[in-house]
Amino acid sequence: MSETLENLYSETRTFPPPAELAANANVKAEAYDEADENRQWFWEQQAKRLSWAKQWDQVLDWSNAPFAKWFVGGELNIAYNCVDRHVEAGHGDKVAIHWEGEPGDSRTVTYSDLLKSVSQAANTLTELGVTAGDRVAIYLPMIPEAAVAMLACARIGALHSVVFGGFSVDALATRIQDADCKVVITADGGYRRGKPSALKPTVDEAVAQCPSIEHVLVVRRTGEDVTWGDKDLWWHETVEQANDQHVPQAFDAEHPLFILYTSGTTGKPKGILHTTGGYLTQASYTFNAVFDIKPETDVYWCTADIGWVTGHSYIVYGPLSNGATQVMYEGTPDTPHKGRFWEIIDKYKVSLLYTAPTLIRTMMKWGDDIPAKYDLSSLRLLGSVGEPINPEAWMWYREHVGHDNAPIVDTWWQTETGAMMISPLPGVTASKPGSAMTPLPGISADVVNDEAESVPNGGGGFLVLREPWPSMLRGIWGDDQRFIDTYWSRFGKGAGVGDEWIYFAGDGAKKDDDGALWLLGRVDDVMLISGHNISTTEVESALVSHPSVAEAAVVGATDPTTGQAIVAFTIPRGNVDTSGDAGEKLIQELRNHVAKKLGPIAKPRQIMLVAELPKTRSGKIMRRLLKDVAENRSLGDVTTLQDSTVMDLISSGMQESK
Ligand code: ATP
Numbered sequence: 001m002s003e004t005l006e007n008l009y010s011e012t013r014t015f016p017p018p019a020e021l022a023a024n025a026n027v028k029a030e031a032y033d034e035a036d037e038n039r040q041w042f043w044e045q046q047a048k049r050l051s052w053a054k055q056w057d058q059v060l061d062w063s064n065a066p067f068a069k070w071f072v073g074g075e076l077n078i079a080y081n082c083v084d085r086h087v088e089a090g091h092g093d094k095v096a097i098h099w100e101g102e103p104g105d106s107r108t109v110t111y112s113d114l115l116k117s118v119s120q121a122a123n124t125l126t127e128l129g130v131t132a133g134d135r136v137a138i139y140l141p142m143i144p145e146a147a148v149a150m151l152a153c154a155r156i157g158a159l160h161s162v163v164f165g166g167f168s169v170d171a172l173a174t175r176i177q178d179a180d181c182k183v184v185i186t187a188d189g190g191y192r193r194g195k196p197s198a199l200k201p202t203v204d205e206a207v208a209q210c211p212s213i214e215h216v217l218v219v220r221r222t223g224e225d226v227t228w229g230d231k232d233l234w235w236h237e238t239v240e241q242a243n244d245q246h247v248p249q250a251f252d253a254e255h256p257l258f259i260l261y262t263s264g265t266t267g268k269p270k271g272i273l274h275t276t277g278g279y280l281t282q283a284s285y286t287f288n289a290v291f292d293i294k295p296e297t298d299v300y301w302c303t304a305d306i307g308w309v310t311g312h313s314y315i316v317y318g319p320l321s322n323g324a325t326q327v328m329y330e331g332t333p334d335t336p337h338k339g340r341f342w343e344i345i346d347k348y349k350v351s352l353l354y355t356a357p358t359l360i361r362t363m364m365k366w367g368d369d370i371p372a373k374y375d376l377s378s379l380r381l382l383g384s385v386g387e388p389i390n391p392e393a394w395m396w397y398r399e400h401v402g403h404d405n406a407p408i409v410d411t412w413w414q415t416e417t418g419a420m421m422i423s424p425l426p427g428v429t430a431s432k433p434g435s436a437m438t439p440l441p442g443i444s445a446d447v448v449n450d451e452a453e454s455v456p457n458g459g460g461g462f463l464v465l466r467e468p469w470p471s472m473l474r475g476i477w478g479d480d481q482r483f484i485d486t487y488w489s490r491f492g493k494g495a496g497v498g499d500e501w502i503y504f505a506g507d508g509a510k511k512d513d514d515g516a517l518w519l520l521g522r523v524d525d526v527m528l529i530s531g532h533n534i535s536t537t538e539v540e541s542a543l544v545s546h547p548s549v550a551e552a553a554v555v556g557a558t559d560p561t562t563g564q565a566i567v568a569f570t571i572p573r574g575n576v577d578t579s580g581d582a583g584e585k586l587i588q589e590l591r592n593h594v595a596k597k598l599g600p601i602a603k604p605r606q607i608m609l610v611a612e613l614p615k616t617r618s619g620k621i622m623r624r625l626l627k628d629v630a631e632n633r634s635l636g637d638v639t640t641l642q643d644s645t646v647m648d649l650i651s652s653g654m655q656e657s658k
C-alpha cells in the first residue's frame, strides 16, 4: 500500500450513550485528559486497582526498546488478584462462573469454589514437578477447568500456552514443541454440535511427537472411553483429591505469564509472550472501563473460546480481577437450535455481552425472528471484537439484540496488544456504526502514511501505536528478531528513521472527518484498483448494507486492465431466493449497489453467491485463500482453517462460473 487508502464510505449516524448509563459510568470523559497530561501517572493509578505484594520503583523502563518493562521492581500474584482477594473481601459466595454445557447441563462456580480448585490444581502441578518458568499446554473444551488450569499455572509462576480445542494433532504438537511444554492439561472430550467430540486421541498422537511432555492431566467431561498411557493422570484422581490450601507466592511484575499463538489469519502463527503486572493492569482496567462492570448486579458473557486472546483477557483475567459474575458456554450457537445464545441470555439475565462480527452476521443470516422469540431486556451493553464490524451488522446488533438503546463498544486490539486499545467508552462516546472510534485513555494510536506522518482527518493509511502500553507483548517466544522485524521495522527507529519506536499493527485504518478511527482490514489485503488503494472492508460493508446480504468477503485478483479487480464472495440472507435467474439478477443488483454506495471504481468485477466463507477457528475470514481461488492458484497454508470443505465448494463454484 502506498501513501493512503481511499476513503470511500461515509457514515453520519451517531448514537450517544443513554443518559442513565452516562451518569453512572465507571469512567467519565476526564480520563482522556488525565491520561494525556501524564500517561505514566495514569497507568500507575490503574495499577493501584490491583493488590501488589511489593510496590514498583519505576512505572516504565523503555531503555531497551522495543523490549518494555512495566512496573519495574513490583511484585504480585495474578491468581491472588483474580480469586483470593475477592474471597478475603467477603465475596466468597458470589458466583464467578455460571457454566452452561452444550447438552444443557450446568454448574455454578463461586469465588470460594474457584479458590479451592485453583489451590488444588496449583498443588497438583507442583507435585508433578512444575515450577516457575516452566510451560504448560492447555487443550480443553470450554469448561470451568480451563479457567482453573490457567489460574493454577499463573499462581505458581508457570506459563500457560492454551491451544484451541479444535486444533489438529499437528497444530497442537508444533505449539507444544515451540514452547517445550512439560505438562498438557486436557479432557477426554467436550460436546460440540450435539455429540461428544474427543480430545484425548489428538493429545495422545501429539504427545508421541513431543518428548518434553512428562505428564498429561485429563479432565473427565464426556465419560467416553480413552486410551490410557503411563504419562496420563485423571484430574479427578489428582487435583480433586489434592490439598486445597495453597499460599500464593508473589512474582516479579515482568515474570512471564503466558504464551499464546495468534489466530493465523495471515500466515504462520506467532507465539506471543505476555508478562504479569502490566498485562493484568490493562486487562483489568479496560474490562472495568469498556464494559462499565457493576460487579454487584451485572452478568457478563463473552462468547469467545478460551483458546483466543479474547478468552484470556476477557473471560479469565479481566472479569475475574474485577470480581465479575459471568456465563461460560461450552458449545456451538446452533445446538440444539439457532436460538441457543438468546436462550442463554434470557436464562442467566445477561447484561453485558461480548461477541464477534462473524457471529452477528451469522445471526443476521438466520433471520430476525429468532432473537425476537426471547427476552433480551436484561442486556444493557454490547461488545464486538475480532474483525471490523460492518455498519449494517452493527445496526442489526443494536436493533435486534440491544433493543435500540444498548450502546455498542467495537473494541480493536490484538493478541499482541494483550488488551483493548481502541474502543468507545460506553458512558462517554457518541458511537458511529462500524467505527471503533478513539484510542482508550492512556493509549496512543495513530493512522500514518508511508513516511509515518499522521494522516489528516478524512485520510487513510496504516494503524500504528506510538507509545508503549502496559499489556504490550514482550516478544515472540524464542524469536526476538521476528518480534523486531514484524512489528518494529516498518516505521520509526527500527526502520532507521528518527528516534521514536513505532509499533506497526498490520491493519489499515482511516480517520473520518471527525477524527474517529475506522479499521479497514489487513494491510496485506488492501486492493490496488487502477491506481487506487481500496480496502476490502469498505466494499464488504457496502455489500452487507444490501438487504439481501448477510456476509461478504472481498479480494483483489490480478486483472490485465486494472492491475487488480474486485472479486466478491457473498452469503445471501436466509430468506433470499438465489435459484437460476433470481441469482443472476441479484448479482447484477449487488454490483450496481456497490458502485452506487462507493463509486464506480469499487464495482466488483465478479460476485459469487456462496453458502459459507473460509474462516479461521476464531471466526475470521481468511481472504488469502479466496485470493488463491480467484487467481487460480493452489491454496496456501490451511492448518488454521475451520472447515476445509468450504474451500472445495467455493473452488468448484468458481470453475463453473468461469
Ligand atoms: P495472525 O496475526 O496470525 O494473522 P490474527 O491477526 O487474526 O492472526 P488476532 O491477534 O486474534 O490474530 O487478531 C487481531 C486482529 O483482528 C487485528 O489485527 C485486526 O485485524 C482484527 N481485529 C480485532 N478486533 C477488531 C476490531 N474491533 N475491528 C477491526 N479489526 C479487528
Ligand code: MG
Pocket (backbone or CB within 6 Å): 262, 414, 506
Ligand atoms: Mg495478527
